[in-house]
Amino acid sequence: MSSPLWITATPLASDGELHIGHLAGPYVAADVLSRSLRADGRPVLFTSGTADHAESVELRAARGGRKPEEVAEGFRAAITADWLRAGVRFDQVVRPARDRGYRRWLQELFLDLYAQDVIVPRTRLAHYCESCRSWLHGAYVTGACGHCGARGEGGLCQECARPNDGELVDPMCVRCGAPGRPRRSRRLYLPLEPMRELLADHWRGAGLPPRLAVLCESLLEDGLPDIPVGHPGEWGVPVPVDGFAGHRVDSCFESAALHLFGYGHDKQPLPERALHFCGFGHAFCHVVLLPAILVALGLKLPQEFHVDETSGIGPDEGDGGSPLWALDLLTEFGADTVRRHVLTARPQGAGGGIGRADLERTRALLDGTWNRWLSGLFAAVREDSAGRVPDAEPGGEGWEALRHRLRRAAEDLREAYGPEAYAPRRVVAVLDEVVCCTADFGYVNGFERHRPSGAGHHLPALAAQLAVAAALTSWAWPVMPEGATRLAQALDMAPGGPVIPEALAPPAPGTRLAPPSGPVFGF
Known part of the structure; x- marks a missing residue:
């Protein structure tokens, strides 16, 4: 070795x-x-x-x-x-x-x-x-x-x-x-x-x-x-x-x-x-x-x-001047929220602030995008596929264009994660784009559930979104390991795989999902 x-x-x-x-x-x-x-x-x-x-x-x-x-x-x-x-x-x-x-x-x-x-x-x-x-x-x-x-x-x-x-x-x-x-x-x-x-x-x-x-x-x-x-x-x-x-x-x-x-x-x-x-x-x-x-x-x-x-991070002016101890913030916001935020606010130039109000905004972003999309996806699988991964190839309106974009995102992530061009702030931005684009794809294809011509038209879109969720158990693991691990457990997968385009594959058809009772990322 x-x-x-x-x-x-x-x-x-x-x-x-x-x-x-x-x-x-x-x-x-x-x-x-x-x-x-x-x-x-x-x-x-x-x-x-x-x-x-x-x-x-x-x-x-x-x-x-x-x-x-x-x-x-x-x-x-x-x-x-x-x-x-x-x-x-x-x-x-x-x-x-x-x-x-x-x-x-x-x-x-x-x-x-x-x-x-x-x-x-x-x-x-x-x-x-x-x-x-x-x-x-x-x-x-x-x-x-x-x-x-x-x-x-x-x-x-x-x-x-x-x-x-x-x-x-x-x-x-x-x-x-x-x-x-x-x-x-x-x-x-x-x-x-x-x-x-x-x-x-x-x-x-x-x-x-x-x-x-x-x-x-x-x-x-x-x-x-x-x-x-x-x-x-x-x-x-x-x-x-x-x-x-x-x-x-x-x-x-x-x-x-x-x-x-x-x-x-x-x-x-x-x-x-x-x-x-x-x-x-x-x-x-x-x-x-x-x-x-x-x-x-x-x-x-x-x-x-x-x-x-x-x-120059001193007392939190929004909290009566009390010190911003890591233990307090990790207990209040969780490791995922804190890790994600400090990477974007890391003082390597023009960073953002680090206070309770800033962390609240980061938690709200995770809840409003990442967790909202995942909770909707898990609910749809539960209602439309008996809580199991559907036996369908990933697809849906716009899937091919999105898949190509996601594969390029994987290459961008791999580069930003690598030691030669390490850029953690870029990693966070690309991960957010992946989630937002997939959430938009899920919303558009959600109307397939009501197509009068027959059932099952929406299942390929569910499989496609599950492929993205599976990829995030690897792609997001270095930044938010707790959430990536919870997501992997929900999909019956192992977290922390290599950050590669090939990670974009859904769990095996018939796999029973076990979503967490609370948020996947942060809390």
Whole structure:
């Protein structure tokens, strides 16, 4: 068997619950691609993890009077449960604070890079809070980015995605509000400039989206920075280098390395291709640090990137300013509605809104088109064919033209589902067109039931619509797996087949249908 196509999604900090903006970013889109490839019989490895050692986890623990391990464990369990509720199925979710062997693996990787002089000691100015008597890094400091001026935390700027270590303007300690003072600090760094040609060659061959290409070219033009890979602290994996007792591996470096642990690159060859799904604010770890680690290890991995823009999804103004937690919306609207909507509103450009009112409109669309057509079809089969698939070839007024259109739609779906031209928003649009055209066909041919010349004229049209319903158990499964599974059960079929024109075939004549008591898609 060929090596799997490796799909990754950004590790999520285990400092809070899963937000709807997270689903709208990398996770649902990556899962849809994973499902479509598996349905086509292609080997896939879909991995992610939780950033348990992020500074924000330690900060949240301190504010709540808890241990960081407790915070990481609790929110990790909630995040992974919500992924499952949303239908996001990973093959591997790395749990840094819990997975056996992870700490030793990361320390051995760190020592390997140190032995090669890829990681080296440097003395640089860093932010220090004299009031708290502690170094300020990551979530412990806020200020204006020295590159773009956007205000945010230390580490990586969420607006321009560049590292801002020691370069924040007007830095402020998050714990006490005191200004951060510059102080010389000796830490371990990963200098990128010695890898200039290798990284530039990697980026040229990666087919970067325009905004990522601008980031990488700007880094090259300005001179590649030295990236801190350790800092003084108490939470995280201890730096295993002599002379740096009390230092911990930096969470950004760890997030990049975490992907290699999830794949198990030291146990099996790397795949021929990897696709990374991430938000632009986290792109540095994927597009710069991970390739740097691979280059240092002498490994080559063709990589592609699917980057969603920073999602400015905050409190739901239509619901009294309450946060839009994924669990609440999945419970209220169901995974199908949420998944379908975030694909159309995914912040990859000019997306739509994500709030309860927006999800209500999506649910109304599913009810008014998809579910209305299917409920009418099931009712007609029950009344006119004793609840069984009629013994008739698909046909009816306009069927040949519609069939040709549907077969073209299948090819469009296959292309939009594929990794070469992945376009989930296009997938949703084509699926809606399939349903609407078929519903129109069913309405027009429904008048055949009243033809005085004899019974049975309408049965070919029922068989034709059942062929479309059967196709949707495959065509819609990557986007709305719950509804596609319910539809398949109603038709006595297996869901999740390949997205091909040949799926357009009704169940065997005489098959008894078992429609669900409620809506097929969403609820």
